[in-house]
Amino acid sequence: MTESENHNSQWKLWEVFTQKKSGMPHEHAGSVRAADAEMALLNARDVYSRRNEAVNIWVVPAELIVASTPEDMGPFFDPANDKIYRNPNFYKTPEGIKMI
Amino acid sequence: MQKIMNEKVESPKHALFEYCLRIGDTSLILGQRLSEWCGHAPVLEEDIAMSNIALDLIGQSRIILTYAGQVEGKGRSEDALAYFRDARQFRNLLMVEQPNGDFAMTITRQFLVSVFNFHLYTELSKSKDETIAAFAAKSLKEVAYHVRHSNDWMLRLGDGTAESHRRAQDAINDLWYFVDDMFQSDAVDEMLLKEGIAADLEKVRQQWELMVTGTITKATLKLPVANNLLRMGSRQGNHTEHLGYILAEMQSLPRSYPDAVW
Numbered sequence: 001m002t003e004s005e006n007h008n009s010q011w012k013l014w015e016v017f018t019q020k021k022s023g024m025p026h027e028h029a030g031s032v033r034a035a036d037a038e039m040a041l042l043n044a045r046d047v048y049s050r051r052n053e054a055v056n057i058w059v060v061p062a063e064l065i066v067a068s069t070p071e072d073m074g075p076f077f078d079p080a081n082d083k084i085y086r087n088p089n090f091y092k093t094p095e096g097i098k099m100i
Numbered sequence: 101m102q103k104i105m106n107e108k109v110e111s112p113k114h115a116l117f118e119y120c121l122r123i124g125d126t127s128l129i130l131g132q133r134l135s136e137w138c139g140h141a142p143v144l145e146e147d148i149a150m151s152n153i154a155l156d157l158i159g160q161s162r163i164i165l166t167y168a169g170q171v172e173g174k175g176r177s178e179d180a181l182a183y184f185r186d187a188r189q190f191r192n193l194l195m196v197e198q199p200n201g202d203f204a205m206t207i208t209r210q211f212l213v214s215v216f217n218f219h220l221y222t223e224l225s226k227s228k229d230e231t232i233a234a235f236a237a238k239s240l241k242e243v244a245y246h247v248r249h250s251n252d253w254m255l256r257l258g259d260g261t262a263e264s265h266r267r268a269q270d271a272i273n274d275l276w277y278f279v280d281d282m283f284q285s286d287a288v289d290e291m292l293l294k295e296g297i298a299a300d301l302e303k304v305r306q307q308w309e310l311m312v313t314g315t316i317t318k319a320t321l322k323l324p325v326a327n328n329l330l331r332m333g334s335r336q337g338n339h340t341e342h343l344g345y346i347l348a349e350m351q352s353l354p355r356s357y358p359d360a361v362w
Contacts, residue, residue, distance in 0.1 A: 011143070032145050035256070042249060043145035046152050 013062040014040040016047075018054035026058050034059075109287045112295065113171060116229070118191065118288045119298060120168035121181070122335070123220075124161045125192035128182055129343070130213060131157030132350050136200055149249060153210070156242040160235070167231050183354040187344050188337040195278040197343045204257050204267035209275055211250035212312065216282050217243045219307040223299035232297065251315055258319025269321050276324040281332045282308075288335070 011033040017026035029048040034040035040059040049057065084090050109115050134154035141147035165178040195213055200206045221243055224236035257268040283305045292298035316323055331340065353360065 033143065034145065038252060039256075042149065042252065045245075046149040047145055050148070050152055 011035045011039075014044070014059045015062050015065060016040075016044040017058040017060070018044075018048055019056040019058075020054060022055055026056070029054075031062060032059070109291060112291060113173075115288045115291045116297065117168055117172045119292055120164050120171060120232075121191040122193075124164035124168055124181070125190050126161075126196055126213070126217075127157040128161035128165070129190070129192040129346060130196035130210075131155070131161060132346055133196060133200060134206070134210070137206065142203060150206075153246050153249065156239075156246070160239045160242070163235050163238075164232075167235070179354065183351045187339050187347055190337060190339065190343060190347070191334060192339075192343075193278070194281045194331055194334050194340055195275060197340060197346060198275065198278065199342060201271065201274075202267055204264065205271040205274070207250055207253040207257065208268060208271035210246065211254050211315070212275060212279070213282075214243055214246040214250050215311050216304070216308055218247050219304045219311075220299050222307075223304060227298070228296035254315050254321075255319045258316070258321040265320065268319065272316065272321060273324050277327075277329060277331050280330040281334050284332050284335055286335050 012035070013031055014034055015031050016029045018029040019026045029044075032040055032043040032047055034043050037059065041057060044057050044059050045054075048054065109118075131154045134150050134157065137150045138147065138154070141150055161182070162178050165181045169176040169178060169181055193213070193216075195209060198205075198209060200209075218240070221236040221240045224232055225240060227233040227236065254268065257264040259265070283301045285301045289298050289301060293300060313323060333339070
């Protein structure tokens with residue numbers, strides 16, 4: 001990496017997502033700096049799963065994450081509160097059904 | 101392979117005690133050496149990685165030194181063995197007591213020893229001694245990670261910049277003097293090998309060479325040419341001058357305050 005690409009001479013930033021148990025979703029754990037993907041994975045393991053906290057790790061270059069902006073707040077997230085049929089609890093679950 | 105005479109193998113029990121010290125002291129001293137990096141590594145992530153590995157190694161040494169104390173039967177605990185023996189009584193490989201040097205030196209030392217431990221423990225997980233077999237099987241997972249970590253760095257340093265390449269090559273050249281010491285087989289090994297307890301170091305060496313040569317070549321580095329200045333002697337407690345300084349630091353607290361507790 002040349003100086004012009006990397007002004008602060010730090011390695012690239014990677015966001016780390018860890019999965020606590022098989023089948024559970026990956027959750028954002030934090031970030032690490034690393035020169036490439038393999039190093040990011042090893043660093044993430046050392047920083048965020050030192051004591052078996054994870055069974056699986058994703059690392060993503062922070063620059064590739066597309067995020068909404070604070071200005072989006074209103075129109076982007078304003079839920080359809082007046083349309084209760086959009087919420088799952090509008091519907092009755094039949095007796096005896098589990099794990100929905 | 102050069103064999104050495106060890107006149108002090110009194111019994112199978114004594115042989116097993118010696119054998120445990122070799123494994124336990126090697127992990128202990130390498131762990132102590134690595135811990136010197138804590139707070140000094142080039143980046144935070146690597147600081148944590150090396151401290152993790154140091155802790156793995158200290159944990160391994162605790163298990164096997166505790167067992168050594170039981171085998172010896174003189175009531176010595178893991179702490180008594182770690183803190184109240186002098187350099188001549190230590191049986192760690194000469195390789196692990198070598199100074200950290202620069203990052204390339206630390207990583208190269210870690211790589212050479214981790215690959216050694218990986219193949220040693222693979223063999224020992226089949227040992228007829230149940231404690232050693234269980235210890236080896238448990239430690240193997242940790243060591244597999246140590247290999248992955250240091251192997252990754254060997255490739256980066258060797259196939260990196262001109263400076264990192266030079267430093268990695270210097271480290272290999274300097275540490276190569278202590279390679280034969282790792283595989284030196286003596287009466288203790290022979291006695292325990294017959295009983296199916298010890299690992300066959302000849303076999304470990306073949307696998308070690310295969311993996312090490314592969315990585316060194318892939319990292320665009322070179323194997324040093326054979327020379328006759330190889331240092332040996334860890335089996336008899338003949339160490340390099342560095343071990344005394346490590347022990348002075350490691351043992352000073354328990355020796356000053358023998359009954360100190362956390």
